[in-house]
Amino acid sequence: MKITSKDSSKKDANMKLQYYQKEDQVLLAVDCIIFGFDKKDLKVLLVKRDFEPEKGKWSLIGGFLKRNENLDEAANRVLNTLTGIKDIYMEQFYTYSEIDRDPGQRTISVAYFALIDVHSHQFDGILIDGAQWFKLNKRPQLIFDHNQMVQKAINRLRRKTQTKPIGFELLPEKFTMRQLQNLYESILDCKLDKRNFINKVNQLDILDKLDEKDMTSSRKGSFLYRFNEKKYKEKLEEGFNFKI
């Protein structure tokens, strides 16, 4: 019975092949640039590759697309399998297709970037073997075209965080203004004026100021804020534009 069912599924697959039979097929991979933010530094999660070719070298987290999933699903599966992480912000940004980009075999790779809160509980210590966080400007050389991918991801992140409120994905749910400023300073790689930054963020009017304070950074303590997504979406409908 099992064999029969396998056969019939194969037949289905074959029937679907009727239209474009003569075309070349290729391997499709996904690679993920995983960004994290720790104190004042933007970081990227890399792994030591544990299979050939280029075994032992630093690499992005990646894997192959399977027949029964779309690319977003593949990216999430790969990420989850290799790191245990799930339900995080992820976005496809470019597809790499140079013929010899992967010496193992002709492979086209669709690159994603992901944003995670490094201090979230799903992380607590558990980084898989061979995975390591690197400060962006201290990252090692990567295999294939992965360096290029990281650079393009940084550019995209830089652009997008200025017009969409995705930066909050890199922070804990509750954060101080100073943390938010540090985040933007590290992403944009520049110094920002403290007062102007706070004024600007307050004008956006999409954060809730909490009654809690973070006491780790000073005697006085600094108020915690939380991104109010509902409010943001309401304002969007009214034509509001996020802009840092």
Place this chain on the structure above:
Amino acid sequence: MKITSKDSSKKDANMKLQYYQKEDQVLLAVDCIIFGFDKKDLKVLLVKRDFEPEKGKWSLIGGFLKRNENLDEAANRVLNTLTGIKDIYMEQFYTYSEIDRDPGQRTISVAYFALIDVHSHQFDGILIDGAQWFKLNKRPQLIFDHNQMVQKAINRLRRKTQTKPIGFELLPEKFTMRQLQNLYESILDCKLDKRNFINKVNQLDILDKLDEKDMTSSRKGSFLYRFNEKKYKEKLEEGFNFKI
């Protein structure tokens, strides 16, 4: 001899397959959103599909990636084969991978948008059978996820033309200020103030004002301008940012 040579090339192909043998392979397509600008209207070039499935319906121009080319090459080849157009501005922007997006067979499609000068000589009359320009807001329903692709391409075009001087790709080499303004008005779908627009463009200081006038639009005639790419690139190096 021919057979031998074929065999050996097959062997080479097989040798390359050693690393990722068990992974699924898929068809990779490219689809092109070709934008043109005519008088006051942004347009898109569509074709009546002449093969199954969905034969006879309106579609983007597309084709399959071949083993011996990268995606940019595929996009250019497909465009050239189907329309005769070559050497134009083209940019990859998103990869579509829903499992049933193409009922013919599982196909992942990498979408490109292209910008052309509708009045350039390589066009002179010769539009292939079944191809037709449509005003953006009067375009027909398209097959598969092509409507989605066009919408995303428009968004990308809108964003990018505001920060990069790619709009000129849609105009003839020499153009009037009014044509340039019409172009931006149609891309951004809004009215712009004539004097402010001219002032802003002049401040950018990347156009050459020619001694020629275009006499078709008025008795007085209006001066022709030309984008000075060299000047633009020099200014870029000095930290200049294009912004309309």
Place this chain on the structure above:
DNA sequence: TATATTAAATGTATTTTTTACATTTACAAA
């Protein structure tokens, strides 16, 4: 050759946004 017509060309005052910048405050630790 004078007149009419049409779109092109031009500048400024006002408003809004961005920038630069220094003092006081709240709390914990000594």
Place this chain on the structure above:
DNA sequence: TTTGTAAATGTAAAAAATACATTTAATATA
């Protein structure tokens, strides 16, 4: 109670964006 430390706060100046009306150059026509 004093001290040290980062947090909190507001305003004036500069720059950028906006709103807006008249004159001009050329052809066509009377």
